[in-house]
Amino acid sequence: MLAVEQTIQADPVPPPQRDLAASLQGASVRFGRFTALEDITLDIDCGAFYTILGPSGCGKSTLLRLVSDLIPAASGDVSIFGKTTEQARLAREFAFVFQDATLLPWRSALKNVELPLEIGRSRGIDIPAGNRSPRELLELVGLKGREDAMPHELSGGMRQRVAIARALVCQPKLLLMDEPFGALDEMTRDRLNLQLLDIWRETGTTILFVTHSIAEAVFLGEKVVMLRAHPGRLREVVDIDLPAPRTIKQRDSQEFNRYCGYLRDLLETC
Numbered sequence: 001m002l003a004v005e006q007t008i009q010a011d012p013v014p015p016p017q018r019d020l021a022a023s024l025q026g027a028s029v030r031f032g033r034f035t036a037l038e039d040i041t042l043d044i045d046c047g048a049f050y051t052i053l054g055p056s057g058c059g060k061s062t063l064l065r066l067v068s069d070l071i072p073a074a075s076g077d078v079s080i081f082g083k084t085t086e087q088a089r090l091a092r093e094f095a096f097v098f099q100d101a102t103l104l105p106w107r108s109a110l111k112n113v114e115l116p117l118e119i120g121r122s123r124g125i126d127i128p129a130g131n132r133s134p135r136e137l138l139e140l141v142g143l144k145g146r147e148d149a150m151p152h153e154l155s156g157g158m159r160q161r162v163a164i165a166r167a168l169v170c171q172p173k174l175l176l177m178d179e180p181f182g183a184l185d186e187m188t189r190d191r192l193n194l195q196l197l198d199i200w201r202e203t204g205t206t207i208l209f210v211t212h213s214i215a216e217a218v219f220l221g222e223k224v225v226m227l228r229a230h231p232g233r234l235r236e237v238v239d240i241d242l243p244a245p246r247t248i249k250q251r252d253s254q255e256f257n258r259y260c261g262y263l264r265d266l267l268e269t270c
């Protein structure tokens, strides 16, 4: 009897599934006849820190507003943790931090942080147990002891830290930050950058962070998303392979400056 030789072909191993915080597929945004964003295809990995750079008016804020369901896509798809942006908003999957802290001036720091919980309760939304309390969040952002301070008694950096604590109070899986430190002096910005990296590590939240500063984008980001203007399109996603945890001293390194130089050149052609 002849032995029949069988060729056993192993099934190709499927690539591991990436857990995505957000996925944009050919998404465009229009304001009337003006196209602000065109054909954006971008996957945002869960737990990663993305910074967004690009020339003024290229659509960085529009991208965050699209992801956060503040404006609709004219075409294409956007999903957040596999949900529509509306479902994700209703499920409080994400929170927004703006350049201006937008605190309510008549409420203390603590009361401002508690606000989303109060609004949630008034709408019958239960915030899951195990969350850090508003007091603990103020401690996390370095404001222990300032719980009763009113916004006008706090510095700009402190107000922004209250805004970050407030954004974290519903335990969002995705944090959208639109130039949150843009109005602060350099030293305060450095300190808040380090603090934000600590918070990111501790909470595991995915962060999408818009900035005008190349150095800030490289310092914070694991990936830098570069947009180009007219119309706003994706230019490149640059992996930043710097050792973690990041330290201010790294900014003097050749590697850090090489990334900054590369992004500066890229920005000039956007």
Ligand SMILES: Nc1ncnc2c1ncn2[C@@H]1O[C@H](COP(=O)(O)OP(=O)(O)OP(=O)(O)O)[C@@H](O)[C@H]1O
Residues within 6 Å of the ligand: 031, 034, 036, 054, 055, 056, 057, 058, 059, 060, 061, 062, 063
């Ligand atoms: N509500 C709106 N109506 C009409 N045009 C808008 C609206 N919002 C934004 N735009 C336009 O869309 C484009 C992108 O704006 P966006 O604010 O997203 O840019 P950006 O990259 O964040 O800008 P910057 O870096 O200056 O903050 C700009 O040309 C802006 O004028």
